[in-house]
Amino acid sequence: MSISVTKGGSRSGAGRPRRSAGANAGRPHAALALPAVLFFAFFAIVPMVLAFGLSFTKWNGLGNPQPAGLANWQKLFEDGRLTQSLTVTVLLTVVSWAFQTVVSLLLGVWAAGRQRNRAILSAVFFVPFLLSSTAISLLFYALLDPNFGIMPGDTLGSTNGAFLAIVFVGGWQFIPFHTLIYQGGARQIPEVLYQAAAIDGAGRYRQFFSITLPQLRNTATTSGVLMIVGSLTYFETVLILTQGGPGTDTAIVPYLMYEAGFKSYDFGYASAIASFLVVAATALSLLLVRLSGFGAMRSTREGM
Amino acid sequence: MESTTSNGGHTFSRRWVLGAAATTLVTAGTAGLTACGSSGGSGGGGTLTAFVYGDGDAKVQVQAIDRFNASAAAKKAKGKIKLEKVPGSEYPTKLRTAMGSPNAPDIFFNWGGGSIKAYRDAKQLVDLTDIIESDPVLKSGFLPSVLTAGGLGGRKYGIPMRGMQPVILFYNKTLFAEQKLQPPTTWDQLLDINKKLKRAGITPFALGGADIWPELMWLEYLVDRIGGPQVFDRIKNGDASGWGDPAVLKAAQTVKQLIDDGAFGKGFSSVAYTNGGAPAVFAKGKAAMHLMGSWEYNTQLGKFPDFARKELGWTAFPTIEGGAGDIRNVVGNPTNYWSVNARTSNKDAAIAFLRDCASETYAKELVAIGAIPTTANAEKLLDASPNPEFAKFQYQMVQQAPAFTLSWDQAVDPNVSTPMLTEVNKLFVGKSSPSQFVSALQGLK
Structure with a gap:
């Protein structure tokens, strides 16, 4: 295919001399994007549009949806549980981000060393990421059982305990992944910087704070965006560990949506929550990209 | 895309069409397969x-x-x-x-x-x-x-x-004998038993609070014993103001008292019935009683057969002094x-x-x-049951019941039962008071 594309490109260049042949050189044919575009359209755009449409109807999963105007949206903005869910979601995102960043930064920098024991341990650390979140949640649910588990007391029965359990279990699963990102980032830092610092008499900690950390700025942004967008969709962990409880204290927005849809069978309202979540998550990631300069990221090696 | 008119665009458009056709075929093929796979479910040759x-x-x-x-x-x-x-x-x-x-x-x-x-x-x-x-x-x-x-x-x-599947108050016969207790028939007796059990370091009741419906069983029986079966009947028929009946508030207050007294022990809200947590607490003698559907017998028989055969006892939910409900009334499925x-x-x-x-x-x-x-024709068959005594107890319990109240979460529509279960859970974990519980339920429609 690439041959015909090149041929086509050169011919079109000949036919239309004003167009620069260089602009298209090396670009894959647009048709190559077709499967991905179709896939995205069928499995992301179409369901999203349908869900948005459903949010203006009343539907219990049987028969045809009945138009309901803005009733679901009105209910959404008057629902006290949405406010609570949003607070919990934001809190969970921030705390997870802080916890995972600190641990995976330290682990990643440590694992960047080329010693053999570090390589072996890094491989071991990576294992949790290979397990499914459902399996991990079930495992921790059993470990946290108040009568037969390993933790004394009723961790999941208290608001703080349940919240921290979700943060910890999420971290346990995703820290290996972010460790890997930081490990890669740390290995990219040129050795000469450390050599120069050593000559200047900088110790191990000074080197970490003055070279490693600033050099990992872009890595931290990448991993941070992934963490924040990821924690908006923590769902299995909440479903299995706490079911939103105690009471409704850990019911994050995705769980609220699940409850409305698959427990109350109020698919109209569930779609309104889902549409809201899509808008909120998109706005948040755009904001993050803008604030962090992720879009216009510049090389950390400038001037070297 | 603008290049479709040019020579090169000719290749482009043909490729595009071919690619699109191929993709469509694949998509259609997949859809066809899915349809074939599932259409066997209904219809399909009788x-x-x-x-x-x-x-x-x-x-x-x-x-x-x-x-x-x-x-x-x-x-x-x-x-x-x-x-x-x-x-x-x-x-x-x-x-x-x-x-x-x-x-x-x-x-x-x-x-x-x-x-x-x-x-x-x-x-x-x-x-x-x-x-x-x-x-x-x-x-x-x-x-x-x-x-x-x-x-x-x-x-x-x-x-x-x-x-x-009537809901029955199960108890551990061995523990009751050790503590010289009789199964309760009135609420005062039940409170007295609780006191003695706690003194002996035993949790009175096992409760799988993480599933919430075991918590609901307590309210179902309490409301029946306090206000009679007509209280929930009214609610079931769609009258949300029925939650305002004093019996509901009294039942919620009774629940709160039990929790504050430690009747369910600590951590009941993160013990589940479905994963075997609550039955294990009961079978291992950590708790002396368990309010549960009649399937508890089979659950125990599967996991702790010795306990089910030798130590498991059963009785009706006790009456409440001054309450309107008959001790023979049953809740459950x-x-x-x-x-x-x-x-x-x-x-x-x-x-x-x-x-x-x-x-x-x-x-x-x-x-x-x-x-x-x-x-x-069931009664004459019950002698063949693995446990004829328990079988006959159940059969007579249901046969003689003046009223059989369907489990609340099954009796009402799912869009009422889901928030109802959430409110029940909030009451049990102490996130809402009995009066908040009642007013929240009145708001359900």
Whole structure:
């Protein structure tokens, strides 16, 4: 295919001399994007549009949806549980981000060393990421059982305990992944910087704070965006560990949506929550990209 | 895209069309495969699909379907049935999704009452009232109260197909003997027992609070004993102001007292029944009593057979001084039912299959797994039960009950029962006070 594309490109260049042949050189044919575009359209755009449409109807999963105007949206903005869910979601995102960043930064920098024991341990650390979140949640649910588990007391029965359990279990699963990102980032830092610092008499900690950390700025942004967008969709962990409880204290927005849809069978309202979540998550990631300069990221090696 | 007019664009557009065609083919092929895979479910040459709650007891339904498929009745109706066992906790969701799709089951397990209301409203159920009336096997085959309890608004939509499931107060006979206690018949006795048990370092009640419905059982019995069965009857019929009945508030306050006294121990809200947590607490003697559906016996028999056979005792929920409810009143699930999808391709075969549920063979198979059939002929079969004493206790409990209140979460529509369960959980974990609980429930509609 690439041959015909090149041929086509050169011919079109000949036919239309004003167009620069260089602009298209090396670009894959647009048709190559077709499967991905179709896939995205069928499995992301179409369901999203349908869900948005459903949010203006009343539907219990049987028969045809009945138009309901803005009733679901009105209910959404008057629902006290949405406010609570949003607070919990934001809190969970921030705390997870802080916890995972600190641990995976330290682990990643440590694992960047080329010693053999570090390589072996890094491989071991990576294992949790290979397990499914459902399996991990079930495992921790059993470990946290108040009568037969390993933790004394009723961790999941208290608001703080349940919240921290979700943060910890999420971290346990995703820290290996972010460790890997930081490990890669740390290995990219040129050795000469450390050599120069050593000559200047900088110790191990000074080197970490003055070279490693600033050099990992872009890595931290990448991993941070992934963490924040990821924690908006923590769902299995909440479903299995706490079911939103105690009471409704850990019911994050995705769980609220699940409850409305698959427990109350109020698919109209569930779609309104889902549409809201899509808008909120998109706005948040755009904001993050803008604030962090992720879009216009510049090389950390400038001037070297 | 602008280059379509140029020479090069010619290649482009042909490729584009080919690529698009290929993708469409792949997509269509996949869709076709999916359709083929699932269309076997309904229709497909007279084979009917039946959905059943996929727990251990489903083996009775497996036997019944094998028997039916080999029977003359099946040949006459030109239909066979394929059973699909749906894992327990996912059952209601899977059923709802399937019923909203073209691949709906022809026959399906349900709890009667609120659990089938949405299907009735969507005209997806076969009204069995006249069929039962005109068929002596069905008409006189079951306990009338059970047959009625599965219906809606006086019409019948279900045929009883499993054992009765009253909620019973189970206790540990060994612990009671050690502490020189008698099972309680009044609330004061119960509080006295609690005091003595706590002094001995034993939690009075096991409770699987993480599942929430075990917590609900406490409120169901308390409201019945305090205000009588008519309190919930009013709520069930759609009158949300019925939650304002003083009996509901009193029941919630009683629950709060029990929790504050430590009657359920610490950490009950993160113990589940479904994963075996609460039954283990009870069987290992950490707790002395357990308010649970009659299936508790089978659960214990499976996991702690010695405990089930030797130490497990049972009694009715005690009365409350000054309360309106009779001690013989029962809450729980009368039984489970088969209902028939109105869009079934072979209604005759479905009805022929349902008639088997009234047969003595079917009842005997239920008895053999320790269930108590709701058929009229059941009592004489109970001697063959693995535990005749428990079987007869249950049968008489249901037979003599002046009122049988359907579990609240099954009696009302799911869009009421979900927030109701959330409020029950908030009450039990102390996130809302009894009066907040009542006003939250009054707001449900």
